[in-house]
Amino acid sequence: MQNIREMLSDAVLAHSMMDITLNGKKVVDTIFELLDESKESLIEANKIDVANENGFTLNINKLLRLKEEFVDSEDEYRKVISMNKNKEINYMIGSETDKLGTICVVYDGNTYVMLEMVVKAILTHNSVVFSSESNHMQGTNDMLLVLIRRVLEAYSIDKKLIQIIYTTRYEELLSNSASIKKVIAIGDKEFRKKINLASAVEVISSGYDHYDIYIEDETNMELIVKILDANPNIDVYVKSGINLPFYESIEVLDLDEAIGMLNLNTAGFSAAIFTDNAENGSKFLREVACKNISVNSSPLMDNSTDIETTMLLNVKKLFYPNPLKETGNEGFEFPTARAILEQTKEKRNKAAMETAKEEVKVAKEEIEKVSKEMTDKLNAKEQEIEILKQRLVESKNVANKYMEGYKKSFLVRFFANMNKEEIDNDIKMLSE
Numbered sequence: 001m002q003n004i005r006e007m008l009s010d011a012v013l014a015h016s017m018m019d020i021t022l023n024g025k026k027v028v029d030t031i032f033e034l035l036d037e038s039k040e041s042l043i044e045a046n047k048i049d050v051a052n053e054n055g056f057t058l059n060i061n062k063l064l065r066l067k068e069e070f071v072d073s074e075d076e077y078r079k080v081i082s083m084n085k086n087k088e089i090n091y092m093i094g095s096e097t098d099k100l101g102t103i104c105v106v107y108d109g110n111t112y113v114m115l116e117m118v119v120k121a122i123l124t125h126n127s128v129v130f131s132s133e134s135n136h137m138q139g140t141n142d143m144l145l146v147l148i149r150r151v152l153e154a155y156s157i158d159k160k161l162i163q164i165i166y167t168t169r170y171e172e173l174l175s176n177s178a179s180i181k182k183v184i185a186i187g188d189k190e191f192r193k194k195i196n197l198a199s200a201v202e203v204i205s206s207g208y209d210h211y212d213i214y215i216e217d218e219t220n221m222e223l224i225v226k227i228l229d230a231n232p233n234i235d236v237y238v239k240s241g242i243n244l245p246f247y248e249s250i251e252v253l254d255l256d257e258a259i260g261m262l263n264l265n266t267a268g269f270s271a272a273i274f275t276d277n278a279e280n281g282s283k284f285l286r287e288v289a290c291k292n293i294s295v296n297s298s299p300l301m302d303n304s305t306d307i308e309t310t311m312l313l314n315v316k317k318l319f320y321p322n323p324l325k326e327t328g329n330e331g332f333e334f335p336t337a338r339a340i341l342e343q344t345k346e347k348r349n350k351a352a353m354e355t356a357k358e359e360v361k362v363a364k365e366e367i368e369k370v371s372k373e374m375t376d377k378l379n380a381k382e383q384e385i386e387i388l389k390q391r392l393v394e395s396k397n398v399a400n401k402y403m404e405g406y407k408k409s410f411l412v413r414f415f416a417n418m419n420k421e422e423i424d425n426d427i428k429m430l431s432e
Contacts, residue, residue, distance in 0.1 A: 025123065093319055100313065105128055108186070270291070
């Protein structure tokens with residue numbers, strides 16, 4: 001038996017440790033990319049569930065089409081809804097979204113519901129625990145969970161942000177008001193009533209994939225049969241006296257009784273009337289308490305549940321005396337955590353730029369210093385060469401002067417009747 005309290009503690013820790021600057025939309029887009037790449041694995045897991053009579057045949061294209069529901073979605077965490085400046089008291093007054101924390105989804109194991117609620121939990125930075133009484137679609141859902149957790153870990157998110165528990169101990173699970181902040185019950189009316197009684201926190205109800213039909217005449221019987229064959233979760237109300245090709249239906253006297261019975265028992269998700277009476281069709285549209293109502297057409301909805309993303313958020317009122325900065329047109333930015341982080345990041349970047357500029361300046365000064373030293377040394381060498389050249393010229397002049405004097409001395413000795421030996425010595429010296 002799974003440890004419920006331990007699972008809830010892990011879920012709370014997982015959403016608490018999420019990076020508040022994380023863009024949930026990027027995570028969601030990556031999940032759908034991985035599901036598209038891994039659809040064969042999902043199909044194989046689903047085949048096992050179907051073979052074991054433990055689930056329905058998954059429409060992989062319908063699963064992937066859920067992405068279309070979130071094309072224009074964005075990260076909803078800490079999103080400023082409104083902001084106004086009260087000039088009389090010089091305060092900013094407005095509102096901002098925030099996560100709830102841990103959400104518990106109690107349902108029948110529907111894989112489409114699971115993926116949709118995972119996406120909405122990530123966009124709102126909540127953790128989510130799925131709970132069902134049976135292991136219906138367990139193989140398919142476990143494979144889906146494996147793929148989702150790969151993406152979470154790739155974004156450094158604790159994989160226990162998304163968890164599944166199979167239990168009938170709803171009182172034990174839903175009494176943990178310290179951990180669970182909201183419960184979503186998806187199923188028929190009796191099931192949702194049971195969850196409401198067991199929960200210690202607010203419950204949002206949805207009759208997703210549970211439908212109601214009222215048949216007033218036989219003009220659309222072929223279409224009705226196709227609808228009933230397509231989905232088993234349909235309650236059928238039939239006007240007395242109509243012969244039907246099926247047996248499981250609730251007989252009613254007329255339209256008024258049908259509306260009364262339907263409003264008493266309906267799942268409240270989607271209902272349809274089949275009639276050739278335009279007035280009765282109009283009355284059905286006005287008086288039936290369902291979120292989706294149709295006349296002479298299928299009530300089956302191939303889209304997401306009626307659980308809005310905004311239902312998974314807190315809306316906080318904000319009061320602040322000193323707005324961060326004026327944005328023009330009397331608009332101001334709140335000092336949200338995200339804004340503060342951006343401002344801190346900007347300051348860090350600015351400081352890094354200043355440090356880099358200082359380092360460049362020091363390096364430039366060092367280069368100039370070395371360049372000057374090299375230039376000075378080069379100039380000194382050039383001066384030494386000039387001095388040597390001058391000395392060489394001077395030495396050459398002295399030598400020339402000496403030779404001139406010597407030549408004169410030789411001629412004097414020659415004409416002074418020098419002996420032959422002395423003349424030969426002088427000639428030898430000159431030749432050397």
